[in-house]
Structures are given as structure tokens and as C-alpha cells.
Amino acid sequence: MKLTASEENYLKAIYHLSEGASKSVSTNDIAAEMKTKPASVSDMLRKLGEKGVINYRKYYGVNITQEGKKLALQTIRKHRLWEVFLVEKLNFAWDEVHDVAEELEHIQSPLLIQRLDAFLNYPKFDPHGDPIPDEFGDVKARPRIPISEMEIDQSGQIVAVKDSSAAFLRYMDKVGAYIGARVKILDKVEFDGSVEILVDQKKSIFMSKDVASNILAIQS
Amino acid sequence: MKLTASEENYLKAIYHLSEGASKSVSTNDIAAEMKTKPASVSDMLRKLGEKGVINYRKYYGVNITQEGKKLALQTIRKHRLWEVFLVEKLNFAWDEVHDVAEELEHIQSPLLIQRLDAFLNYPKFDPHGDPIPDEFGDVKARPRIPISEMEIDQSGQIVAVKDSSAAFLRYMDKVGAYIGARVKILDKVEFDGSVEILVDQKKSIFMSKDVASNILAIQS
């Protein structure tokens, strides 16, 4: 099964929207995610359905097939490997990599990805803490919870961000929160869910619930 | 001026066909180079003409403009930098890099290329000995002659290949000829122009004129 760059992008979006959610993915949701119009999505769904990477019943949304999942994970693998390359080797900031990786992920060359993976020493996570699927599409899931859901006095380590937008990542940089940082919940405001955390036993950061819910940690 | 990947490929082809040749480039030649049909070329020439990167007079072929030349050299720069990356960092063989570079060269990110250039330590030549234009499109030309034009007993150093096809490069590997090798012309056959050369003062290679004309050297 060979997909165009555009088909790969849609399939990836469908995969992401499927994750967690148990029911079908809707046309409107895909359109929002892809920043296209629902009419364009309907057209693409017909094509992806014909290619067998999704199950598509008109008016009832789509479910990704096993084949589709595998292909989506291949694209995600490439995207994340390139992100690691950009940060580790080319000194990109973690908020600068997404758009370039969005292009690089479509380069067709299994050898390239195999060699890139080796060159990067088989990284397991991308710069945002997201796991890199292996060449068979297997992902090592790591239990992670938003720090908004941790209790006062609990400790943990930041392992990922849920929102990888440049704006959010720059906020992280600004307040000194980063992947790998040790954190402890100092206080939680009942009223609005905002949180005060201690980073690396020295720096205290106060953040809204919205922010806290986008920082993922493993408890310790 | 923003070009599509396809436009960049055509412009690069036109640039290459222009090099050396003093007159306009013909539709048929471009079609042959691009492996498309002349009809497709006519269409593209109209578009490139409208964008001002070529001067196009129907039925009389094209000449690349200054603007076009600059853009073509940017694409060539990217292509060659990626080739260096693939060979130097990812251990690709020099006959495996072209097709992948042909895709990578279209990634749009000035920062990426600037950083890649630095990461590779500002290489001046690609794995086939071709010069890498700088960010302003300036190329350091090196005098180089096909070894078919060298005289008996003359010495030199292989600096590039004219033909970068996988087939030719694998032939080079097979006979042990490589960029950087010291060569001396041992014999030339008057009848058909074939040549015997000594590589690195130890290995003698006999080759047809066709082959010899595709190996470029600087005399010493």
C-alpha cells in the first residue's frame, strides 16, 4: 500500500483522533485537525476507504484498520525520528521541529529511516516525550498522568507534554520546566485547579490547571 | 519567488542543460532530462516563464534568468548537502544517495539547510566531487578535465565523476577508482581512445574512452 503525502497526513490525524477515544472519528473532527473543510475530508475518506486503511460508512464516521494503523505508526515513527535528529544533531529548539518534521516524514526511503535510527542510537522518545514506534509499529507505552491530576506532596518526573505547540513549548522553556525534570506538587487551588510545583528541588512554578493538564509525568 | 517541487526539478534540469552550452535549451532536451513528454514541458515552460525564472519564447527554447539561476543553485546546494549527509553521517554508498537527495532537496526550511551545512562542517564538494554552492549561489569552480583528455605519463588526481548514475559509480567501486585517488596515464590506444591508468602508484586499470571521459581529474 503506497500513500501520498496528503493521505499520510490524514491517516495520521485519524490515528491520533482514534487514540483514547473508543468510538468512530467524525468528518468534522478530522477537518478541524487537518485545517481543511469537511467537504475535502469526505472526499479523502472515500479514497482511504478504497485503499483499505480505514473502514468508512458514509455518515457514520471512520475507524482505522489494522493496516491503516500500521501505516500511520510508520509515519509517526519517521516524524519523531526526524524531530530527534533536528534537536540532537542540528541544535533545533524543541518548539522549532514540528513543521520541518511534518515535511521530512514523507520522504520515501526505508534505508534512510533505518540508518537515521541507528545514527541517533535507536531513540525511544522524541523531544516532546512521545514514544517512537519501532519498525514494526510497536510502541512502548509508558504510564503517564497530567500533573493536574497529581496530589499535593506527590513527586514525579516530567516525561512528556500533551500540547506540542510552539507557544506551549516556549512557555515551558520560559518557566524552566523540561522533559526529565523532577517535580513535586506543592499546592493545588481547589477553586480553579491551578497548581504550584517544585522543579528539581529548587524552583517553584505556579501554573493554571490548563497548563498543568498538558504536562505529563510518571509518579515516583 | 516560491516554486513547487516539480518547478524546482524542471528549473534544475534547465540550469544543468544550460551549463556549458551557449545557446537556448530545447523542449525535447528538457523532456529527455526530466523523463517527461514534450507536451508537459511546454506547459511547465509557460509557468516558469510567467514566474520570471526563465525567458521563454515559444518555439525558440529557453534561457534561464539570473533569478532562475539563483533558485536553481539553491536547490542544487540542498541536493548536494543532503548527499554529503547521507554518505558521511548515514553511511550510504555514493551510488545510493541520488534518489533520496532528489526528494530531500525540496524540504522548505532555510534554518534546516543552514544548520545542516554547519553540522557537516561546511563541505565544499559532494560525494561525486561536484561543488556545493554557498548560500548566495556562488560556486567555487575547480579546473577539471576528463582523464580521456590527459596525455601519456601525465599525473593527476580524480576529483569528480561526470556521470553520477548508480551503474557508473558501482563500476568505479569495482575497479577501485575513487574521488581523491592519484592517477597516472600509462597508455592510450590511438584506435579507440581507451586508456590504461595507474591508481595510487599500484593498481593499473584499463578502461574505454567512454569511461575515461566520465572521470574528471586535476592535473599535477
Added chain:
DNA sequence: AAATATAATTAGATATAGCTAAAAAAATAT
């Protein structure tokens, strides 16, 4: 100079990928 051959362009298709506007189906509210 006219006939012929070659080269290049145009006309008309196809395929991808996007859009707006209209129509139809499904979901929700009365």
C-alpha cells in the same frame, strides 16, 4: 520554392487535492 520531416504547442483527458454552495441524512428539540 515546395515538399517533407522534425520539433513544439495546443486541445482534451486523467488524477490529486483543495474550495464553496447546495442537497441529503442524522441528530436533536419541540
Added chain:
DNA sequence: ATATTTTTTTAGCTATATCTAATTATATTT
């Protein structure tokens, strides 16, 4: 159970990039 709203699809249009077949312009022969 209807009516209304929301969602989704279809129809029709635009743009890119390719093709084949037909046409036209230029170049070469005779």
C-alpha cells in the same frame, strides 16, 4: 411525530502535473 438544527455528502469549480493525439511552426531536403 414533526420540525429544526447539525453534520455530512455531493456537485461543480480551481489549480497542479501528467499524458495522448492533433495541430501548427520551424527546419531540412529535394
